Every structure is written in structure tokens, then in C-alpha cells.
């Protein structure tokens with residue numbers, strides 16, 4: 001049984017309990033982060049904590065901890081649960097006031113803080129020559145108008161992911177008003193004639209920490225990249241599609257709605273990016 005962190009204490013997961021009055025439970029009134037750690041080293045921690053602060057500020061929830069304390073808590077949890085490749089899940093809700101009421105409680109309740117770890121499966125970049133790639137479907141983006149907040153309210157995302165699973169695919173790529181937004185839990189990159197494109201940050205997508213790293217790596221290594229709107233049709237004549245997230249790194253999509261993407265195999269731009277990504281990760285996380 002692994003340990004979790006709940007409201008100031010480390011306890012075994014079986015012993016952790018929260019009040020049914022918690023606004024996370026009643027209203028999905030809270031935010032979260034998933035922070036990967038490779039070889040026990042937290043990856044892009046600052047970027048995750050900055051996004052956490054943006055999400056909390058958008059919901060007017062006080063950040064319960066400083067960056068130093070978050071870092072110490074993440075490290076302690078990783079040590080307790082084994083230091084391999086794991087992600088730290090961190091959730092903060094608006095707490096558990098006495099009364100259920102849509103308005104924010106006055107005075108504010110103590111936020112509920114929950115943290116847990118889970119293992120990260122090996123990513124496709126660790127052996128890019130052998131990576132098979134994955135399948136995706138295209139689906140209507142049925143989410144709300146503040147997808148930039150990393151809110152725990154994920155009902156549309158889980159419905160869309162389930163739609164993908166039912167079609168034998170790994171991810172749903174979402175389209176709103178004819179334009180690609182992102183995946184159900186990933187950001188999207190599309191390659192055509194060597195040019196890499198990803199939708200610009202806006203309230204319609206989550207500013208992925210991995211997206212930002214991929215943009216940085218492309219710029220640094222002179223892979224041509226533009227942050228621009230991507231029409232739905234571009235997905236169907238793309239040479240390559242990748243989806244990115246903290247637990248998947250950059251995953252090549254080789255089949256879309258049952259049709260091959262480009263050659264139907266991970267493409268040359270992805271292989272180049274995967275190598276730069278792996279080098280970066282190995283350096284930062286001191287991997288062998």
C-alpha cells in the first residue's frame with residue numbers, strides 16, 4: 001500500500017479520508033497537477049507550480065504552500081513510495097465548509113490538499129526506432145470555455161477518452177468551430193511538408209508543460225515550428241501527428257479515425273524531436 005499526503009500528513013492510502021462536504025466532491029471545485037519524476041528527479045517542477053498558481057488564482061483559492069514546501073512534499077512522497085519513474089498527482093479543493101452552497105464560503109474554508117504517486121509507463125521516446133505509435137479519433141470538443149484552468153472537473157474529457165477507447169484508440173483529438181484545440185488529456189502537434197504546427201495558447205486549451213518544452217526544443221534545434229490555428233481538414237492530410245503530456249512525453253499518432261497518418265509509422269520530424277527530448281531528459285534527470 002502506498003502513502004499519500006492529505007492535509008498536512010502522510011498516511012497510507014487506505015487510511016486517507018475526506019469529508020463528503022468537500023467542495024471537490026460536491027462541485028468538482030478544485031484544481032490539480034500531474035508532475036512527472038524520472039529517476040526520482042522532478043521534471044519541469046517550476047513550470048508545473050507556476051501553472052498551479054495560475055489555476056488557483058483563476059478560482060480565487062489561496063495557494064496553501066510555497067514552492068519550496070511543494071517541492072519538499074513531492075520529494076518526500078517519492079522517497080516513501082519508491083524513486084523510479086512516477087508521477088506526483090496533486091489536488092487542491094476549496095475545502096469542506098459546513099453548508100453546501102454554490103457561492104464561495106465566507107470566511108473561506110481551509111483548502112483540502114491531496115497528493116499521491118503512480119508509476120509512469122516507459123514512453124515512446126525512450127526507444128524511438130521501435131516505437132509503434134498509437135491510434136486516435138477526431139471528436140467534437142464538448143468542454144467549457146476555460147480549458148486553460150487545470151480544473152478537476154473532467155467529465156467531458158473522460159467521456160471523450162472513453163469514446164476513443166471504445167473505438168480502439170488511445171486518444172481523442174478535439175475540434176471546436178472547425179479548429180483543432182487539443183487532445184482529451186494531451187496537446188496536439190501536426191506536421192505537413194516538414195513544418196510543425198501546434199494551436200496557440202488560449203482559453204480553449206491547457207498550456208501543457210510538455211507542449212512548452214517541445215516548442216522550446218524545436219526552436220533550439222531549428223525544427224520549423226509555428227503556433228497557429230489548425231483546421232480540422234489538416235489532420236486528415238497530415239504527414240505526422242503527435243500528442244504530448246507529462247506522462248506520454250511526445251507520442252506519435254499513426255492512425256486517425258482508422259486511416260493511416262502519413263506513412264502510417266512514426267515520421268522523421270517526430271524521430272528528431274524524440275531524440276532531442278530524450279537527450280534533454282537524460283541530462284536533467286541524470287539518467288544512464
Ligand SMILES: Cc1ncc(COP(=O)(O)O)c(C=O)c1O
Pocket residue numbers: 034182183184185186187205206207208209210211244245246247
Ligand atoms: C486537456 C489537457 N491538455 C493538455 C495536457 C498536457 O499537459 P502537460 O504536458 O502539462 O501534462 C493535459 C494533461 O493532463 C490535459 O489534461
